[in-house]
Amino acid sequence: MKIAFFSTQPYDIKFFNQLKDDFGFELVYFESALTTQTASLAANAEAVCVFVNDKLNSDVIDALAAEGVKIIALRCAGFNNVDLDAAKRNGIQVCRVPAYSPEAVAEFAVAILLTLNRKTNKAYNRVREQNFSLNGLLGFDVHNKTVGVVGTGNIGKAFCKIMLGFGCKVFAFDVIANKDLEAIGVEFKPLQDVLHCDIISLHCPLNDQTKHIINDTTIAMMKKGVMLINTSRGGLIDTKAVINALKSGQIGYLGIDVYEQEEKLFFRDLSSNIIQDDQIQRLMSFPNVLVTSHQAFFTEDALHQISTTTLKNIKDFHEKGVLDNKAAFLV
Numbered sequence: 001m002k003i004a005f006f007s008t009q010p011y012d013i014k015f016f017n018q019l020k021d022d023f024g025f026e027l028v029y030f031e032s033a034l035t036t037q038t039a040s041l042a043a044n045a046e047a048v049c050v051f052v053n054d055k056l057n058s059d060v061i062d063a064l065a066a067e068g069v070k071i072i073a074l075r076c077a078g079f080n081n082v083d084l085d086a087a088k089r090n091g092i093q094v095c096r097v098p099a100y101s102p103e104a105v106a107e108f109a110v111a112i113l114l115t116l117n118r119k120t121n122k123a124y125n126r127v128r129e130q131n132f133s134l135n136g137l138l139g140f141d142v143h144n145k146t147v148g149v150v151g152t153g154n155i156g157k158a159f160c161k162i163m164l165g166f167g168c169k170v171f172a173f174d175v176i177a178n179k180d181l182e183a184i185g186v187e188f189k190p191l192q193d194v195l196h197c198d199i200i201s202l203h204c205p206l207n208d209q210t211k212h213i214i215n216d217t218t219i220a221m222m223k224k225g226v227m228l229i230n231t232s233r234g235g236l237i238d239t240k241a242v243i244n245a246l247k248s249g250q251i252g253y254l255g256i257d258v259y260e261q262e263e264k265l266f267f268r269d270l271s272s273n274i275i276q277d278d279q280i281q282r283l284m285s286f287p288n289v290l291v292t293s294h295q296a297f298f299t300e301d302a303l304h305q306i307s308t309t310t311l312k313n314i315k316d317f318h319e320k321g322v323l324d325n326k327a328a329f330l331v
């Protein structure tokens with residue numbers, strides 16, 4: 001059985017090839033993203049394997065169906081980039097990797113938080129130029145601060161536990177309160193209360209309810225000088241509103257691993273290009289903003305888990321017609 005991989009990076013090939021013989025699949029790798037133009041590369045493949053910035057809209061899914069594709073395997077947790085209705089209409093199953101390493105993402109959110117606060121990125125560059133001054137590197141104690149967590153699924157839960165370990169007061173907002181977290185001291189509150197914390201971290205999925213959940217109105221509810229971290233999906237944030245809030249000082253620190261228009265930028269070396277996206281350039285010009293290119297998941301452990309679960313999803317579907325890790329909503 002053949003699986004066509006899109007948006008493939010060298011590390012994908014390394015981790016999937018390690019398992020190739022165990023599963024007995026033919027794996028074909030394409031560097032290009034999956035689009036209507038590239039869908040024909042999936043000819044004779046029963047499965048396609050895609051990543052976060054492959055846009056599987058109705059046209060792309062129709063094109064995959066015409067090539068005979070039976071299953072779309074996302075090698076990621078989020079599935080906001082797939083038109084699930086179009087998949088259902090074409091009888092194509094969609095699976096994902098729901099929890100490959102929640103700790104990888106939660107730990108990275110903490111790494112951004114600490115870097116923004118203690119400015120280790122600036123210190124690293126500074127001492128290499130023999131500038132040993134501390135001016136401009138002042139931070140704050142994270143201990144005793146209030147931390148607001150939006151979305152307490154696998155990743156949000158792991159993040160809450162780390163922040164409790166730092167001695168923070170952790171408040172959370174989710175559509176469903178988590179009893180295990182309540183038992184260890186996390187308080188579930190309405191969104192506006194959670195937005196009033198010293199540090200806010202977003203861990204909910206991107207959907208119709210959460211798109212631009214951070215906007216002019218919700219930013220106005222925040223404490224002046226708040227630290228905002230987003231390792232979930234770029235579309236949770238209205239970038240224009242955040243830029244205005246950074247200019248006014250309402251947002252004091254911004255750490256983003258995801259960006260609404262990231263598919264035109266992330267996972268590529270554009271160091272010799274002229275970037276046409278003025279919003280990301282403006283964001284990167286602030287000294288109190290840290291942008292990383294969707295790397296929170298990027299650990300050895302997570303990549304091993306992603307490749308194992310993805311191939312197992314496809315094998316179960318191929319051999320037994322069962323699919324444990326269906327993208328939600330698709331029954």
Ligand code: NAI
Pocket residue numbers: 077078079098099102105150151152153154155156173174175176203204205206209210231232233257258294295296297298
């Ligand atoms: P999950 O499905 O385990 O948890 C999501 C949580 O958000 C659930 O508890 C759900 O009830 C909650 N939620 C849903 N709608 C909500 C709303 N309107 N308001 C508040 N909470 C809401 O997902 P998981 O594994 O924790 O991942 C969270 C997100 O992180 C994913 O959707 C994905 O977009 C992102 N992610 C980012 C990665 C990166 O490398 N930067 C890697 C993996 C995931």
